[in-house]
Structures are given as structure tokens and as C-alpha cells.
Amino acid sequence: MVKQTIQIFARVKPTKSKAALYHIDEDGEGSPRLTFNIPRDIAEGFINNKKENFKFRFQKVFDQNAQQDEIFDNVAKPVIDNVLQGYNGTIFAYGQTGSGKTFTITGGAERYIDRGIIPRMLSYIFEYFEQNSERSFTAHISYLEIYNDNGYDLLDPKHEAAKLEDLPKVSLMEDSDQNIHLKNLSVHQAANEEEALNLLFLGDTNRMIAETPMNQASTRSHCIFTVHLTSREHGSATIRRSKLHLVDLAGSERVSKTGVNGLLLTEAKYINLSLHYLEQVITSLADKNRQHIPYRNSMMTSVLRDSLGGNCMTTMIATCAIDKRNIEESISTCRFAQRVAMIKNDVQLNEEMDPKLLIQKLKAEIQQLKEELAMATGEQRTDELTEEDLQRCEAAVKAYLADTDPEAIISVGGDMRKIHTCFSIMKKRVLERPASSPRKAPTPAPVIPDQPAPDIGPYSDTENSRLKQLVIQRDNEINILVNMLKKEKKRVKDASRQLEKLGQRPPSSARGEGYSESFSTTPDTKQNGHSSLSSTVGSRANTGNSDDWRRPPSGAGISQEKQRQRREHDAVVKKKILGDMSVGRQEAFELFRRDYEHNDSIEENKQVLKQRYAEAKTLGEKVNKVRHNINHLKSQIEHHRMAIAMKGLSESQTLEPDEEEVKLRHQMEAEKNSYKETFNRLRVLKTEIEHLQHLLEKAKVKLMKDFELWWAEQVALSQQENQVPGSGSTGTVLNAWQTPPTTMSKGHSPSPASDLSVPSGGGKLGRVRGSVAGSIATQLRASNSADGRLHDDTPPQRSSVSNTSTRPTPSPQGIRLTGDPQADADIMAFVKARQNIIQQVQKR
Numbered sequence: 021m022v023k024q025t026i027q028i029f030a031r032v033k034p035t036k037s038k039a040a041l042y043h044i045d046e047d048g049e050g051s052p053r054l055t056f057n058i059p060r061d062i063a064e065g066f067i068n069n070k071k072e073n074f075k076f077r078f079q080k081v082f083d084q085n086a087q088q089d090e091i092f093d094n095v096a097k098p099v100i101d102n103v104l105q106g107y108n109g110t111i112f113a114y115g116q117t118g119s120g121k122t123f124t125i126t127g128g129a130e131r132y133i134d135r136g137i138i139p140r141m142l143s144y145i146f147e148y149f150e151q152n153s154e155r156s157f158t159a160h161i162s163y164l165e166i167y168n169d170n171g172y173d174l175l176d177p178k179h180e181a182a183k184l185e186d187l188p189k190v191s192l193m194e195d196s197d198q199n200i201h202l203k204n205l206s207v208h209q210a211a212n213e214e215e216a217l218n219l220l221f222l223g224d225t226n227r228m229i230a231e232t233p234m235n236q237a238s239t240r241s242h243c244i245f246t247v248h249l250t251s252r253e254h255g256s257a258t259i260r261r262s263k264l265h266l267v268d269l270a271g272s273e274r275v276s277k278t279g280v281n282g283l284l285l286t287e288a289k290y291i292n293l294s295l296h297y298l299e300q301v302i303t304s305l306a307d308k309n310r311q312h313i314p315y316r317n318s319m320m321t322s323v324l325r326d327s328l329g330g331n332c333m334t335t336m337i338a339t340c341a342i343d344k345r346n347i348e349e350s351i352s353t354c355r356f357a358q359r360v361a362m363i364k365n366d367v368q369l370n371e372e373m374d375p376k377l378l379i380q381k382l383k384a385e386i387q388q389l390k391e392e393l394a395m396a397t398g399e400q401r402t403d404e405l406t407e408e409d410l411q412r413c414e415a416a417v418k419a420y421l422a423d424t425d426p427e428a429i430i431s432v433g434g435d436m437r438k439i440h441t442c443f444s445i446m447k448k449r450v451l452e453r454p455a456s457s458p459r460k461a462p463t464p465a466p467v468i469p470d471q472p473a474p475d476i477g478p479y480s481d482t483e484n485s486r487l488k489q490l491v492i493q494r495d496n497e498i499n500i501l502v503n504m505l506k507k508e509k510k511r512v513k514d515a516s517r518q519l520e521k522l523g524q525r526p527p528s529s530a531r532g533e534g535y536s537e538s539f540s541t542t543p544d545t546k547q548n549g550h551s552s553l554s555s556t557v558g559s560r561a562n563t564g565n566s567d568d569w570r571r572p573p574s575g576a577g578i579s580q581e582k583q584r585q586r587r588e589h590d591a592v593v594k595k596k597i598l599g600d601m602s603v604g605r606q607e608a609f610e611l612f613r614r615d616y617e618h619n620d621s622i623e624e625n626k627q628v629l630k631q632r633y634a635e636a637k638t639l640g641e642k643v644n645k646v647r648h649n650i651n652h653l654k655s656q657i658e659h660h661r662m663a664i665a666m667k668g669l670s671e672s673q674t675l676e677p678d679e680e681e682v683k684l685r686h687q688m689e690a691e692k693n694s695y696k697e698t699f700n701r702l703r704v705l706k707t708e709i710e711h712l713q714h715l716l717e718k719a720k721v722k723l724m725k726d727f728e729l730w731w732a733e734q735v736a737l738s739q740q741e742n743q744v745p746g747s748g749s750t751g752t753v754l755n756a757w758q759t760p761p762t763t764m765s766k767g768h769s770p771s772p773a774s775d776l777s778v779p780s781g782g783g784k785l786g787r788v789r790g791s792v793a794g795s796i797a798t799q800l801r802a803s804n805s806a807d808g809r810l811h812d813d814t815p816p817q818r819s820s821v822s823n824t825s826t827r828p829t830p831s832p833q834g835i836r837l838t839g840d841p842q843a844d845a846d847i848m849a850f851v852k853a854r855q856n857i858i859q860q861v862q863k864r
């Protein structure tokens with residue numbers, strides 16, 4: 021058992037703020053240190069008017085420009101390496117909302133390069149499995165979300181979760197040894213990286229779909245992605261089992277600061293409570309005199325029990341946002357990290373015997389002990405041997421007789437029954453042997469002068485006739501071979517003549533050997549898997565369908581069946597989120613989508629995906645070409661060798677490879693290297709394509725969710741308007757969207773309902789809604805006033821407006837959207853233009 025303290029790292033989230041409120045340096049002992057420099061004004065306002073510098077020591081501090089691969093190499097790899105050896109590991113991210121926990125653990129939602137620890141870890145472990153074939157590995161995956169102290173299974177295969185409560189609920193169970201078990205949490209085997217990534221994507225999608233305005237999952241819940249590994253050396257009965265938890269905790273900000281109320285407050289309390297319990301556990305663990313560690317207070321601490329003070333190598337990443345308003349929370353995060361760093365875990369290798377093999381081994385041991393006991397006490401067993409025992413004796417005798425070693429022994433233990441059985445088997449064999457007939461004197465062989473007479477022993481008649489038969493057989497074989505060679509020689513001659521006619525150089529006469537050896541490692545032994553990859557990539561790229569990002573191409577290496585499943589899944593997700601959209605709502609959706617704040621990154625990803633498809637197509641073609649070249653060279657070498665063999669028959673040449681063959685072999689070696697290299701690049705590209713597709717799918721789900729939230733807000737607003745006596749619908753609309761944005765600046769939160777987001781950093785929901793909503797709302801409301809059809813969820817608006825000064829020109833009643841996108845766009849543009857004129861008039 022090894023004692024190891026929890027490792028702590030800090031990561032500073034990039035900020036646009038120029039104020040240098042922190043710096044990174046080393047303390048007197050050379051340990052990396054993060055220092056917050058608080059100007060007095062903030063210090064007085066928030067923290068402690070006496071102190072201006074807060075210093076925290078970490079294993080390493082990652083500054084704003086740290087890339088995801090750097091985090092992976094420094095933070096995650098050491099833990100994963102240990103997990104692969106059979107130790108448990110946990111990596112958890114702690115920090116306030118928006119400080120980059122999800123970005124670090126799972127990855128950014130926009131770029132492939134931003135993928136986080138989980139997808140990188142999956143690539144890493146499956147590559148490790150491939151490279152360490154002396155052990156066999158299996159990986160199982162589970163993905164748990166804890167929200168309001170309830171657990172939910174994110175890998176629900178039914179894909180039908182519309183809200184968190186639809187997901188299977190996971191509960192805690194404790195066995196008599198006080199081990200925690202998670203009831204109802206599904207665990208899925210992943211045979212390769214692709215399957216594992218699909219599980220991650222499924223969990224992420226479920227996580228996103230299950231978000232509701234009241235539950236922005238990643239902000240208000242804890243997520244634990246776990247890989248369960250088992251490994252065994254081939255032929256060994258010892259199994260190693262280890263677990264790796266990757267934990268994305270809920271935002272750590274304090275309730276008082278979040279300014280939430282109602283249901284949100286309840287949630288915030290739960291979150292704070294569970295983080296508070298986490299803190300309690302950590303404080304208790306750090307206190308040497310504490311007997312009781314309050315793990316059971318919350319589900320999260322119960323699940324992470326081993327990771328905190330137990331049998332686990334644990335690492336924490338403290339994520340810090342360092343702009344002015346977040347500095348206080350970042351200091352609390354670092355304080356928390358310092359306490360965590362005091363915890364010592366007892367780490368041990370999780371090795372055990374395979375239960376089945378263990379039972380077998382114990383049975384054999386019992387048997388042996390019984391026999392030894394019988395020998396020692398002189399009490400011989402008299403019961404019959406079992407069929408299995410008899411077979412074992414039979415096999416032992418057979419092996420003994422077959423062993424040419426004169427020292428060989430037969431070992432059946434001390435059981436006299438078995439010893440007797442072995443003797444009787446041997447006796448039976450001796451008696452069964454045909455009595456050998458007296459050997460006749462051999463016919464003397466003709467003596468060749470100057471040669472010693474061959475030492476021919478006496479042979480029986482039967483043996484003589486057998487040998488004669490053999491000679492005849494061999495004669496026949498030789499004749500056949502000579503005929504074949506003649507035919508081949510003729511073919512080569514014909515071919516040479518033809519080549520000469522065509523002006524090409526006939527294959528030179530030389531010979532070589534060992535080509536079959538060199539082919540044993542040619543890539544086309546793996547041809548099946550490879551060609552399917554390259555050809556699928558090619559065909560996918562040919563379809564070139566990636567323009568329509570709403571139906572992202574399913575891509576390289578993905579079977580049609582999988583594509584179909586994906587489409588079905590998409591349809592279910594869309595239906596769950598948007599239901600059966602009315603025409604008006606669909607139009608609103610289209611508008612919302614057009615001006616969506618994340619459109620740039622979506623477009624960018626579409627472009628990157630397109631490029632990757634093109635690259636994959638080129639690489640796929642190259643792989644096919646190189647494979648073709650290899651096959652061609654292979655047959656060239658074969659023919660060449662055949663020709664040499666023909667010549668060799670008549671001219672008795674040496675077996676050394678000639679210049680021509682050496683040249684061909686070199687060429688083939690180069691092609692094989694090129695094949696391997698191209699194929700590896702294609703494989704990496706395939707992972708990237710899959711990831712990009714997932715990002716696009718995620719963006720799609722997010723767009724739909726954002727639209728749904730925005731739509732709900734619009735409905736709520738309209739209802740409010742209609743409840744205000746004397747308020748004209750259009751007039752109220754204009755009040756609500758007093759300054760309808762003309763440009764779509766990100767981060768503008770147009771509606772009061774967006775206060776649902778946590779102020780510090782905005783939370784997921786805060787980030788979700790941009791001013792796009794405002795802009796579209798304006799357009800839609802304008803068009804609503806023009807066309808009541810858009811109000812499918814909203815109660816009809818009043819036509820009479822009390823405040824005539826704010827009332828626009830009466831809506832052009834009777835204008836209907838046509839269904840023709842161009843005509844509809846014109847109508848909308850007209851309505852919008854009119855709205856603008858009204859606003860200008862109002863301003864004057």
C-alpha cells in the first residue's frame with residue numbers, strides 16, 4: 021500500500037480583461053505558485069481590507085494560454101498510466117460556474133483541438149491496449165449525473181430522455197462490508213475507441229437534452245464518467261481491476277452571491293450542500309484526530325468515497341476565472357484546493373484471482389491434500405475413480421510413454437488407486453503390442469566400388485513393401501513437378517517474348533528467397549478492416565452532403581446501419597424537444613437559427629468537416645493505390661522468382677536474391693511504410709471526423725434547446741402583456757424590447773427570464789441566449805402583429821392599443837405567409853422595415 025496525497029493543479033481561464041490581478045511564479049522551495057493581487061478597492065469591497073496578496077501552492081499552474089494537450093499530458097496521463105497498471109484513479113474539476121470545468125474534463129463545444137481529458141483518455145487507453153498485447157484488457161463505461169442529490173444514468177440506451185427525470189434513477193446501496201454499489205447504473209462494454217466515444221457522446225447528448233430551464237445540467241449537477249478496466253496476463257489467473265473517475269462538479273459559487281430564489285434556491289442549496297459535504301469530508305480527512313468521515317451525507321461524497329482518502333490516486337484541477345468580479349470565488353477555489361492537498365490516500369494494486377480459476381485451483385489443492393492425507397495415515401481410499409480421474413491417468417501414461425527422456429517420470433499424486441490404474445494401463449498397452457515376427461536376413465545391397473556398403477538393417481516384408489510404395493509415390497510426385505516446371509518455363513518464355521515485342525525488358529534471371537517471410541507482415545494481412553475504412557471514407561466524401569449541417573454527414577467508417585440509427589435518434593431528439601411544430605413556430609425556428617449566435621462556429625466546423633472529408637477521401641484513395649502497388653509488386657516478385665526457379669533448374673544457379681529482386685523488395689518496403697503511415701493518418705482523421713460530427717450534433721441539440729427556451733420566454737412575455745390592463749400588445753412588445761438590437765452582440769440577455777443564469781460567468785443558460793433572441797423577437801412580434809398565425813402557443817394579442825403614440829401603423833391584416841421561403845422572407849423584411857420606421861418616428 022502506498023500513501024499518496026491528492027495532487028492539485030490550477031488552471032486559469034482565458035480572459036479579455038487586461039487587469040493583472042494574478043501572477044504565476046515559484047515559492048522559495050521551487051513549487052509553482054498562483055498569487056492573486058487584489059487592489060485595495062476590491063479588497064475593501066469583497067475580501068479583506070488588510071490583505072492584498074493571496075498565494076497558493078500547486079503541483080503546477082496552467083496559465084490562460086495552456087492548451088488541452090498540455091493539460092492532458094501533465095494532469096491526466098500520470099493518473100491514467102496508474103489506472104492501466106491496476107490502481108484506481110480520479111480526476112476532478114472544481115471551480116465556480118463558467119470557470120472551465122466542463123471545458124477541461126469533456127472539452128470545448130466548438131473545435132476538435134479543444135477536446136478535453138475524457139476523449140483524449142479514451143484514445144490513449146485503447147492505443148495502450150493495442151501496444152501491450154501481453155495482457156488482455158476489457159473496458160466498461162458508466163456515466164452518472166447527480167442532481168439534487170439524486171443519481172441519473174446518462175447512458176440510458178433508449179435515447180428518449182426529454183427531461184432528467186426520464187432517465188433511469190440510480191440509487192445507492194451499501195453491502196455488509198460497507199462497500200457502495202450503484203443500483204440501476206448501466207455499465208457498457210466498449211471494445212474500441214469508437215464505441216467508447218459513442219458512449220461519451222450518448223451521455224453528453226442525454227445530459228444536454230435533459231437540461232431544463234430549471235436545471236442547466238452542467239452548472240447545477242455533478243457528472244461522473246467512469247471507465248472500469250480489467251486486465252490479465254495471458255494464461256494467468258490473476259486479474260487486475262481498476263476504475264478511473266472523471267468528475268465535473270457543479271459550480272462552486274456561494275448561494276448568497278448567486279441571488280437565486282424559489283426552485284433555483286432549493287437547487288442551489290442542494291448543490292452547495294453537496295459541495296459543503298464534500299468540504300466537510302475533506303476537512304475531516306485533513307484532520308488527523310477525526311474518527312468519523314461523513315461520506316454518507318450526500319450521494320456525491322458516497323460515490324467518491326474511495327477517491328477521497330481511500331484506495332485511489334486522486335488529482336484535482338482548480339479552475340479559476342480571474343476577472344475582477346470572479347476573483348473572490350477563485351480565491352475560495354484555491355483555498356479549497358489547499359485543504360484537498362492535505363489528504364492522503366492509501367493506494368493499492370487491485371489484484372485478485374479470477375474466481376473461476378480460483379475455484380479450480382482450490383479443488384485441485386483439496387484433492388491433493390486428501391491424497392497426501394491418505395498416504396500419511398495409511399488409510400487408502402477404496403471408492404471407484406471417477407471417469408475424469410481415469411481419463412487423467414490415461415493421458416498421464418500416454419505422455420509418459422511418448423516422452424523420450426529416459427529420466428521422465430509419471431506423476432499422479434499419492435493415491436494408490438491411480439497408481440494401480442496407471443500400471444494396468446501400461447500393462448494393457450504392452451500386451452496389445454503385435455508380437456514382432458522374427459526378422460529375416462536382409463537381401464544384400466549391391467555394393468558400389470569404393471563406397472562403404474550402406475548400413476541396412478534387417479527389414480520385415482511389410483516394411484519392405486511399404487518402402488517400395490513410398491518410392492513409387494515419390495517418383496510420381498517428381499514426374500508431376502517436372503511437368504509443372506516445364507509448363508511454367510514455357511509460359512515464362514512466352515511472356516518474355518511478348519514483353520520483348522512490346523519493347524519492355526524481360527524479367528532478368530536471378531533468384532532469391534524469403535519473400536514469403538517479408539509478406540507475412542504486409543499490411544494486406546489486415547486488408548479487410550483497412551479497405552473498409554478507406555472505401556467508406558471515399559464514398560462518404562463523394563456524397564458531399566455535409567453542406568446541410570442540420571443533418572451532419574455520418575462519415576468515415578460508419579456503417580449504413582449506424583447512420584440510420586443516428587438519423588432515427590436525431591428525429592427522436594428533435595421531436596422530443598420541438599414536438600410537432602406548427603408552421604409559425606417552424607418559421608420562428610428558421611429565423612432563430614439564421615441569426616443564432618453560435619452560427620459562426622457551426623459554419624466553421626462545417627467547413628473543417630468538409631476539409632477533413634476531402635482529406636480523408638484523398639488519403640483513402642492513396643491507401644487504395646498503395647495497396648494496389650504492394651499487390652502488384654508482390655506478384656512481380658513471385659513471377660520473377662518463378663522465372664529464376666525455371667532457370668535454376670537447368671542452369672543450377674545460387675539461391676541468393678538478385679539485383680532485380682532486391683530492387684523490387686526495396687520498392688515494396690517503401691510502399692508498405694507509406695501504407696502504414698497513410699493508414700495511421702487516416703485513422704486519426706477518422707477520430708477527428710467523428711468528433712466534429714458530434715460537435716455539430718451537439719450544436720444542433722443546443723440550438724433546439726435554446727430555441728425552446730427562447731420560445732418559452734416569448735410565450736411567458738406575451739401572457740404577461742395580455743394580463744396588463746390597457747396595454748396594447750404591440751406597444752408592450754416595443755416596451756419589452758425597447759432598443760431592439762440591430763447587431764447581434766454576443767452575451768446580450770434581452771429578457772428578464774435570463775436572470776435564471778447565475779451572474780458570475782453567466783452559467784450555461786446565460787451563455788445560451790444571445791441578443792439574437794431580441795432581434796428575432798422583434799421581427800417575430802412585428803410579424804405576429806402582421807400575421808396571427810405565428811401565435812400558436814401565445815394567446816391572441818389585443819388588437820386595440822391604448823397608447824396610440826407608441827402604436828405602429830395598423831398591421832396589414834390579412835397578410836399570410838405563403839410557405840414560399842423567398843416570398844415569406846420578403847414579407848418579413850417588409851414588416852421589419854415598417855417596424856424600423858415606427859421606431860425612428862418614436863425616437864423623434
Ligand SMILES: Nc1ncnc2c1ncn2[C@@H]1O[C@H](COP(=O)(O)OP(=O)(O)OP(=O)(O)O)[C@@H](O)[C@H]1O
Pocket residue numbers: 032033034084115116117118119120121122123124128129238239240269270271339783784
Ligand atoms: N481554457 C479555456 N479556453 C477556452 N475557452 C474556455 C476555457 N475554459 C472555459 N472556456 C469557455 O468558457 C465557457 C464556460 O466554460 P465551462 O462550461 O467549461 O465552465 P464550467 O466551469 O463547466 O461551468 P458550469 O459550472 O456551468 O458547468 C465555455 O464556453 C468554454 O468553452
